[in-house]
Amino acid sequence: AGLGGMARREALIDSIRKQEPNVLLLDSGDIWQGTPYFNFFLGEMEYKLMSRMKYDASTFGNHDFDNGLEGLQKQLPNAGFPFLVANYDFSATPLAGRFAPYKVFERAGARIGVFGLGIELKGLVADKNFGTTQYLDPVTVAKAQVQQLRQHERCDMVICLSHLGYKYEGEKIDDRKLAAQVGGIDLILGGHTHTFMPAPEPITGPNGHVTLINQVGWSGINLGRIDFDMRRGAQPVRATGALVLPVSATC
Numbered sequence: 001a002g003l004g005g006m007a008r009r010e011a012l013i014d015s016i017r018k019q020e021p022n023v024l025l026l027d028s029g030d031i032w033q034g035t036p037y038f039n040f041f042l043g044e045m046e047y048k049l050m051s052r053m054k055y056d057a058s059t060f061g062n063h064d065f066d067n068g069l070e071g072l073q074k075q076l077p078n079a080g081f082p083f084l085v086a087n088y089d090f091s092a093t094p095l096a097g098r099f100a101p102y103k104v105f106e107r108a109g110a111r112i113g114v115f116g117l118g119i120e121l122k123g124l125v126a127d128k129n130f131g132t133t134q135y136l137d138p139v140t141v142a143k144a145q146v147q148q149l150r151q152h153e154r155c156d157m158v159i160c161l162s163h164l165g166y167k168y169e170g171e172k173i174d175d176r177k178l179a180a181q182v183g184g185i186d187l188i189l190g191g192h193t194h195t196f197m198p199a200p201e202p203i204t205g206p207n208g209h210v211t212l213i214n215q216v217g218w219s220g221i222n223l224g225r226i227d228f229d230m231r232r233g234a235q236p237v238r239a240t241g242a243l244v245l246p247v248s249a250t251c
Contacts, residue, residue, distance in 0.1 A: 004222070006049045008247045012223055013053055020227075022107040025054065026114065028191035028215075029061025029163035044078050051080030057103055059116030059161040060085050061191055062124040069131050071092055084116035084161060087141040089134035102145055104153050110230050113149030116161040117142060117178075119192055138164060138173050140182050146184035156230055157186050157237045165193040166215050179203035179211035186237050187212045187226065194218035200226060200242050210236070216244050223247055 021235050050058075060083060064072065071095055086101035102115035117138045121130045134192055142160065149155040160178070168174045175190045183206035189215060200212040216224035223245040230237040 006053075006235060009220055009223060010053050012245060012247060016225065023086075024056050024105060024107065024112065024114070024159075026056060026159070026161055026189055028161050028189050028190055029036055029059045029116075029118065030063040030218075031058065031061070044075055047075055047078035047080075051078070055081040056105060057082050057084050057114055057116075057161065059083065059159045059163055060088065060118045061163040062121055065121060065129045068129045069095055069133070073098075084114060085118050086115050086145050087117050087136040087138045088121075089136060092093060092132040092134070095133075099113055101141075102149060103124055104149070110156040110161065111154060112157045113145075113153055113155035114161060115142075115145040115149065119163050119165065140179060141177060142182045142185070148183060150184055157228065158184055158187050160188045162188050163191045166190050166195040166197075166213070167193070170217045174212045175184035175215075176201075176203055179213055180205050183207045183209040185209075185211045186228075187214070187239075189224070190215035196222070196244075198244060200239065212239060214242070 001013050013025060027050070031050070058081060076098065083099050084102055085099050090096050090099065102113055105112045107116065120135050121133065122135070146158055151157050162178065164178065165174045167176050173189045179185060179188055180203055188211060193215070194217060195215040196217045197213070197215050198242055200214040203211050203213060205211055212226070214224055214226060216222040225243045225245055226239055227241040228237050229240045
C-alpha cells in the first residue's frame with residue numbers, strides 16, 4: 001500500500017534494533033484497509049508479517065472492522081502481539097474478554113504503560129460489522145487509564161495509541177484535545193486522519209504536564225522514531241530526538 005512495503009519496513013526496523021537494545025514497536029490501527037492483499041487474505045498476511053517484525057502492540061482503527069467481528073476473530077490467532085483498547089466494550093460480542101485496555105512493558109529497568117483508544121465506529125463502519133460493541137468516552141477512559149498506570153502499575157512513562165485523529169473543528173475529541181484535557185500522558189501516537197507531522201507537537205495539559213503528539217502519515221509510507229531518556233523513578237521523561245523515516249528509502 002502507498003509507497004511503503006513490508007520487507008522494506010522490516011529492514012528499517014532491524015537496523016534500528018541493531019543500534020538500540022530498548023525498542024518499543026507500536027501501531028495505531030487501520031492495519032487492514034481495502035488493498036488487494038486484504039481482499040484476498042482477509043488480514044492474515046498483515047498480522048503474520050507484523051508478528052514476524054515483533055510488534056509489541058497495536059490498537060484498533062475503524063478499518064480493522066472491515067470484515068466484521070467474526071472476520072476479526074478469525075484472524076486473531078495470526079497476531080503474535082496484543083491489541084490494546086480501553087474505550088471499546090466488547091462484553092456483549094463474540095470478542096468478550098479478548099483484549100486488554102493496557103499493557104506494561106519494561107525497558108532498561110523503566111516501566112512503560114501503553115493503552116489504546118479507538119474512534120467512534122457509528123457512522124464510519126457498517127452497524128453489522130461492529131455489532132453490539134459499545135463506545136466509551138475516550139477522555140473519561142483515558143483519565144482512568146493514566147491513574148491505573150501511574151498509581152497502581154507505577155509506570156515511569158505512559159503512551160497512548162490513539163485512533164481518534166489528530167485535529168477536528170468543533171468539539172469532536174481528537175489527539176490535541178485529549179492531551180489538553182488528560183494529564184499524565186507522555187506520548188500520543190496517532191492515526192485515522194493520515195496526518196503527516198514532521199516533528200512531534202507538544203501540548204501542555206492539566207498541572208502543566210507536557211504531552212507529545214505524533215503521526216507520520218498512512219499506509220506504512222513512513223516509520224516514526226522518537227527517542228526518550230528515562231530512568232526508573234525519574235520524572236518527567238525527556239524526548240531526546242525524533243525522526244520520520246521514509247520506508248521507501250530503505251530500498
